[in-house]
Amino acid sequence: MTAAISHLDLLEAESIHIFREAAAQFRKPVLLYSIGKDSTVLLHLARKAFWPGRLPFPVFHVDTTWKFREMIAFRDKTVRDFDLDLIVETNQDGIAKGVNPFDHSPSVYTEVMKTLPLKAGLDKYGFDAAFGGARRDEEASRAKERVFSFRAEGHRWDPRRQRPEMWRLLNGRLGAGESVRVFPLSNWTERDVWRYILREKLDVVPLYMAAKRPTVVRNGQLLMLDDDRMKVQPGEVVTERMIRFRTLGCYPLTAAVESDATDLESVVAETLGARTSERQGRLIDHDQAGAMEKKKQEGYF
Amino acid sequence: MTAQPAKKAAHTTAVVPAAASPVSAVVAAVAPELTGMIRVLTCGSVDDGKSTLIGRLLWDATDLYDDQRETLQKGKKVDGGNPDFSLLMDGLVAEREQGITIDIAWRYFDTETRRFVVIDSPGHEQYTRNMASGASHADVAIMLIDARHGIKRQTRRHAAILDLVGVKRVVLAVNKMDLANWSEERFRQIEADFRSLSWRFGFWEAIAIPVSAVSGDNVAEPSKQMPWYTGPTLLAHLESLPSRVTDSAGPFRFPVQTVLRDIRNDFRALAGTVSSGSVRVGETLVDALSKRSAKVLRIATMDGDLTEAGTGQAVAIQLDTDLDVARGAVMSKADNTPAIARSLETKLVWLNETPYDPRGAYLLRTATDLIPVSNLEIRALLDLETLASNPSSVCGVNDIALAHIALGRGAAIDTFADAPETGSFMLVDAVTGASIAGGVVTEVSAAVAKAGADTFILTRAMLERGLCSDLRNLSSGDGEAEFRRRANEVALILRGAGVAVEIESPQDYSI
Numbered sequence: 001m002t003a004a005i006s007h008l009d010l011l012e013a014e015s016i017h018i019f020r021e022a023a024a025q026f027r028k029p030v031l032l033y034s035i036g037k038d039s040t041v042l043l044h045l046a047r048k049a050f051w052p053g054r055l056p057f058p059v060f061h062v063d064t065t066w067k068f069r070e071m072i073a074f075r076d077k078t079v080r081d082f083d084l085d086l087i088v089e090t091n092q093d094g095i096a097k098g099v100n101p102f103d104h105s106p107s108v109y110t111e112v113m114k115t116l117p118l119k120a121g122l123d124k125y126g127f128d129a130a131f132g133g134a135r136r137d138e139e140a141s142r143a144k145e146r147v148f149s150f151r152a153e154g155h156r157w158d159p160r161r162q163r164p165e166m167w168r169l170l171n172g173r174l175g176a177g178e179s180v181r182v183f184p185l186s187n188w189t190e191r192d193v194w195r196y197i198l199r200e201k202l203d204v205v206p207l208y209m210a211a212k213r214p215t216v217v218r219n220g221q222l223l224m225l226d227d228d229r230m231k232v233q234p235g236e237v238v239t240e241r242m243i244r245f246r247t248l249g250c251y252p253l254t255a256a257v258e259s260d261a262t263d264l265e266s267v268v269a270e271t272l273g274a275r276t277s278e279r280q281g282r283l284i285d286h287d288q289a290g291a292m293e294k295k296k297q298e299g300y301f
Numbered sequence: 302m303t304a305q306p307a308k309k310a311a312h313t314t315a316v317v318p319a320a321a322s323p324v325s326a327v328v329a330a331v332a333p334e335l336t337g338m339i340r341v342l343t344c345g346s347v348d349d350g351k352s353t354l355i356g357r358l359l360w361d362a363t364d365l366y367d368d369q370r371e372t373l374q375k376g377k378k379v380d381g382g383n384p385d386f387s388l389l390m391d392g393l394v395a396e397r398e399q400g401i402t403i404d405i406a407w408r409y410f411d412t413e414t415r416r417f418v419v420i421d422s423p424g425h426e427q428y429t430r431n432m433a434s435g436a437s438h439a440d441v442a443i444m445l446i447d448a449r450h451g452i453k454r455q456t457r458r459h460a461a462i463l464d465l466v467g468v469k470r471v472v473l474a475v476n477k478m479d480l481a482n483w484s485e486e487r488f489r490q491i492e493a494d495f496r497s498l499s500w501r502f503g504f505w506e507a508i509a510i511p512v513s514a515v516s517g518d519n520v521a522e523p524s525k526q527m528p529w530y531t532g533p534t535l536l537a538h539l540e541s542l543p544s545r546v547t548d549s550a551g552p553f554r555f556p557v558q559t560v561l562r563d564i565r566n567d568f569r570a571l572a573g574t575v576s577s578g579s580v581r582v583g584e585t586l587v588d589a590l591s592k593r594s595a596k597v598l599r600i601a602t603m604d605g606d607l608t609e610a611g612t613g614q615a616v617a618i619q620l621d622t623d624l625d626v627a628r629g630a631v632m633s634k635a636d637n638t639p640a641i642a643r644s645l646e647t648k649l650v651w652l653n654e655t656p657y658d659p660r661g662a663y664l665l666r667t668a669t670d671l672i673p674v675s676n677l678e679i680r681a682l683l684d685l686e687t688l689a690s691n692p693s694s695v696c697g698v699n700d701i702a703l704a705h706i707a708l709g710r711g712a713a714i715d716t717f718a719d720a721p722e723t724g725s726f727m728l729v730d731a732v733t734g735a736s737i738a739g740g741v742v743t744e745v746s747a748a749v750a751k752a753g754a755d756t757f758i759l760t761r762a763m764l765e766r767g768l769c770s771d772l773r774n775l776s777s778g779d780g781e782a783e784f785r786r787r788a789n790e791v792a793l794i795l796r797g798a799g800v801a802v803e804i805e806s807p808q809d810y811s812i
Contacts (some may be wrong), residue, residue, distance in 0.1 A: 005613065006334035007416040010545065016615035017574045020558040024628050024669070024782075049572070049615070051603035052563040136407040143406040159404065164434035164652045166466070166739040167725045168576070171666050173734035187418065189409045195334060 015184040019049035025172030026129035038133030058085035066250035089121035153177035221255035337544025345445030354514035361521035429699040448481035464502040549611035553578030556668035570617035576722035595620035627781040629670035631713035642714040649740025656697035662731035673709035710804040717741035
């Protein structure tokens with residue numbers, strides 16, 4: 001051996017292997033890019049898998065129009081830096097009907113502004129495989145997810161119809177109407193993602209680092225006012241706080257944590273010592289019991 | 302190795318979300334990567350307390366998050382006022398309601414030096430397939446039994462499945478010792494039974510440990526109740542085992558996944574993962590199927606070239622001369638090449654609800670090849686308790702069968718004993734795409750079966766003239782892959798119509 005193989009080397013090699021298998025087996029794959037740290041790692045691994053060539057598939061972003069502004073700026077820079085083919089999909093019908101994260105419940109909002117345009121986009125372009133950054137350590141129902149996760153017609157996920165996976169073999173032969181979600185980060189943990197970002201010196205959205213930002217406390221969660229569409233409610237006080245985000249999504253649905261970690265090293269140090277699992281920062285998951293499993297059955301990631 | 306910050310003492314501290322920490326000191330402590338990884342399968346039935354055991358491991362190994370701890374503390378309590386640790390493992394809503402674990406669940410935790418991947422598999426006999434698929438990913442298996450009941454037929458089944466899919470290290474966790482009066486006599490008897498059982502298999506190591514998952518005895522902490530036991534705790538034992546894939550001992554195998562190109566720099570390389578052995582720049586590699594060889598010019602990665610690549614590494618190999626090698630080829634060294642298999646003797650576990658159909662259209666997925674099966678013949682079913690093979694021509698879900706597989710064309714395949722990754726396969730239903738069975742190759746035959754008078758030979762010339770006349774650069778790899786795909790599909794259609802068919806293999810026409 002040239003060097004001792006660390007657990008990150010093993011994870012990296014496994015992910016590259018998965019990318020290459022999927023690209024070879026499926027006719028028209030696409031990479032679902034959500035701009036966050038997991039997507040950043042996903043994209044980096046994809047570039048490694050096909051280096052020195054360009055990515056042999058486009059990247060796809062569902063824009064709810066409620067993402068943090070810094071996320072969109074980061075997305076566009078990434079696309080330029082790595083010469084990517086970007087596809088952006090937005091549910092215009094949802095916007096026309098005024099569906100927004102304030103007046104609609106998280107489950108309705110997610111369905112209309114995320115799940116529907118995702119399905120519509122995949123169908124429109126005829127993608128038969130979509131890479132996603134989901135990890136098995138994220139949530140209980142994901143602990144049983146496959147690397148090649150099959151979706152029946154209508155993108156429905158049926159836990160009972162998933163294909164057994166054995167050894168390193170990946171069977172990507174599709175049945176009629178089937179498509180597949182591919183999860184190269186299946187065996188990574190949140191800590192690995194951060195450790196890897198640090199090791200590979202990857203750029204991430206600055207929102208992951210602490211800075212003074214305008215915030216309010218709502219329902220016990222710390223929210224950032226990213227633009228004037230978010231109205232301050234009676235009794236709420238807008239306060240500049242040193243905050244950062246452990247996950248990134250739509251800003252009205254993404255809670256911040258107070259922090260002094262202004263650079264990547266400090267963020268990783270904080271995260272590796274963190275005592276709360278990351279999904280607590282995502283408001284949609286607390287909507288109902290078994291929320292994630294339900295969302296997956298409906299086609300959400 | 303440096304310690305991680307989140308240790309036992311943190312259990313009782315209040316939730317402090319992302320509190321400011323002495324950063325520079327912590328970074329040095331947390332940034333290093335773990336030096337190893339081990340995948341641990343746990344098998345046993347619900348009644349044996351399997352989910353509780355893993356939950357206990359997670360709980361005591363301390364990298365659980367506080368909200369997860371809190372959920373558990375708030376939840377219903379089980380025997381002795383302990384939290385219900387099994388809640389950490391049982392994922393799907395349906396399963397939680399039924400109180401059983403159907404599917405394999407993956408869990409991850411870190412100790413100071415290593416990543417533990419816990420693969421939790423169901424114990425019931427009707428889920429043999431889930432257990433087999435889970436076990437195929439494992440480096441070590443924990444077989445859980447109830448001390449009061451001892452070794453049962455299920456334990457024997459489990460050992461047989463572990464052996465079949467290639468697990469080399471097993472631990473018998475003799476659980477519920479608290480309910481067996483912490484009896485040494487009881488444990489020693491079970492241990493002896495286990496020895497005589499495991500002796501029959503190809504395990505490298507098999508040990509028994511007396512534990513109580515509910516109270517945590519001998520899980521992460523030595524038991525005060527069983528001073529007579531002087532061996533390691535379960536966790537200590539698992540930490541002492543060698544890490545996953547650091548051994549590059551076997552014969553060199555490099556299944557080609559795809560061909561990478563960079564036209565600007567005249568770069569063309571074979572992308573893949575070293576599945577066995579290792580390779581150095583300058584060595585001569587041979588494509589078993591075409592018998593053509595070339596020297597390794599570069600072992601390329603985005604992080605720079607390597608001089609050597611070992612088992613488990615994903616790289617791109619550039620050769621000094623372009624071989625017409627496509628996905629599905631297995632590169633090896635001249636002194637030890639895989640066989641060009643035309644037929645296989647196999648052991649397989651039937652995974653699908655649809656039983657074996659002698660007229661079914663099947664494909665064989667090997668490391669990176671997909672080969673039409675010209676004949677699949679079930680010869681016997683394995684009785685997992687007696688290990689006797691009983692002649693049979695039928696096979697259904699959860700059966701373990703001995704099967705003969707004739708391939709529609711030659712393919713580079715090893716025996717599982719020689720090179721596991723190029724000696725294992727999935728049997729795929731050509732129509733639905735479902736994974737029908739997973740298996741290991743016990744014998745490879747390169748002899749081309751005498752084509753019967755009624756066997757239709759799908760020749761290269763025939764395909765090139767018509768169906769594949771639109772394919773350009775047939776020699777560049779891409780065209781070849783598509784050519785093969787079409788040939789496979791034609792073979793499957795013909796076979797479905799009852800025609801015995803053979804695809805002309807590259808070695809039949811090349812050079």
